[in-house]
Amino acid sequence: MQKDDIDFLVDNNSLTGFSEDHLVEWREDAVDIGDSLNTSIHISKHKIHPLVVGPLTELRKLAGMNGYDLRICSSYRSFPQQLKIWNWKVNGLRPVYDDRDVVVDLESMSKWRQIQAIMRWSALPGASRHHWGTDFDIYDATKIHEDYRIRLSPQEVEGDGVFAAMHNWLDTILCQDVGFYRPYDKDRGGIAPERWHLSYRPVAQEFADRLTQEVLEARLGDAKMFLKDVVLENLDDIYQRYICL
Numbered sequence: 039m040q041k042d043d044i045d046f047l048v049d050n051n052s053l054t055g056f057s058e059d060h061l062v063e064w065r066e067d068a069v070d071i072g073d074s075l076n077t078s079i080h081i082s083k084h085k086i087h088p089l090v091v092g093p094l095t096e097l098r099k100l101a102g103m104n105g106y107d108l109r110i111c112s113s114y115r116s117f118p119q120q121l122k123i124w125n126w127k128v129n130g131l132r133p134v135y136d137d138r139d140v141v142v143d144l145e146s147m148s149k150w151r152q153i154q155a156i157m158r159w160s161a162l163p164g165a166s167r168h169h170w171g172t173d174f175d176i177y178d179a180t181k182i183h184e185d186y187r188i189r190l191s192p193q194e195v196e197g198d199g200v201f202a203a204m205h206n207w208l209d210t211i212l213c214q215d216v217g218f219y220r221p222y223d224k225d226r227g228g229i230a231p232e233r234w235h236l237s238y239r240p241v242a243q244e245f246a247d248r249l250t251q252e253v254l255e256a257r258l259g260d261a262k263m264f265l266k267d268v269v270l271e272n273l274d275d276i277y278q279r280y281i282c283l
């Protein structure tokens with residue numbers, strides 16, 4: 039893939055979740071993984087970057103050949119969607135968890151501590167890798183039934199967790215330089231490890247390189263976001279610890 043030949047359609051809107059013009063629709067059943075893996079889980083469709091269609095199709099096909107029905111539970115997310123998640127968490131309408139999976143009491147914390155607790159598991163609106171169409175949260179549909187509520191918790195993807203086998207298999211694939219990687223593979227002091235989050239590096243890196251602190255600051259300036267003043271006061275620190283990985 040020649041970088042210079044490709045128009046990545048990266049502008050400040052596609053970087054920060056304000057445009058879907060850089061994305062195409064991709065359906066999970068575009069990939070035939072055979073009848074033996076038929077499950078009751080509904081096929082879903084996703085908006086993804088056109089340059090990720092081929093690699094993602096190949097990965098799903100390869101997973102199918104190895105007995106896994108690799109599905110996506112979260113792909114593109116817009117700025118307004120990410121903002122809603124953020125504001126709900128600040129307002130207590132959605133729980134915020136700590137590393138031990140215990141609900142955090144935000145009210146007992148300073149505003150800066152609240153922000154850090156939320157950002158352990160949720161991206162700042164405008165700075166989510168899910169804005170780009172290059173990043174996905176995945177699961178194995180062969181292991182669950184329709185009424186199973188996917189939580190995306192460490193317990194699901196490690197040890198004897200329901201999706202651990204697929205992720206263990208993925209470890210052997212990702213080390214073969216297939217383009218996909220886990221940007222949150224380990225704890226770097228900000229975002230918690232997210233084994234379920236996959237990114238297609240050759241395209242995602244183009245977005246990551248362009249998401250400067252200035253771009254983010256300009257985007258947040260207009261947003262109706264709770265704790266915005268404290269976020270902007272600490273944006274240097276936030277950018278270094280949570281965004282600039």
Ligand SMILES: [Zn+2]
Pocket residue numbers: 112168174175232234235
């Ligand atoms: Zn994710």
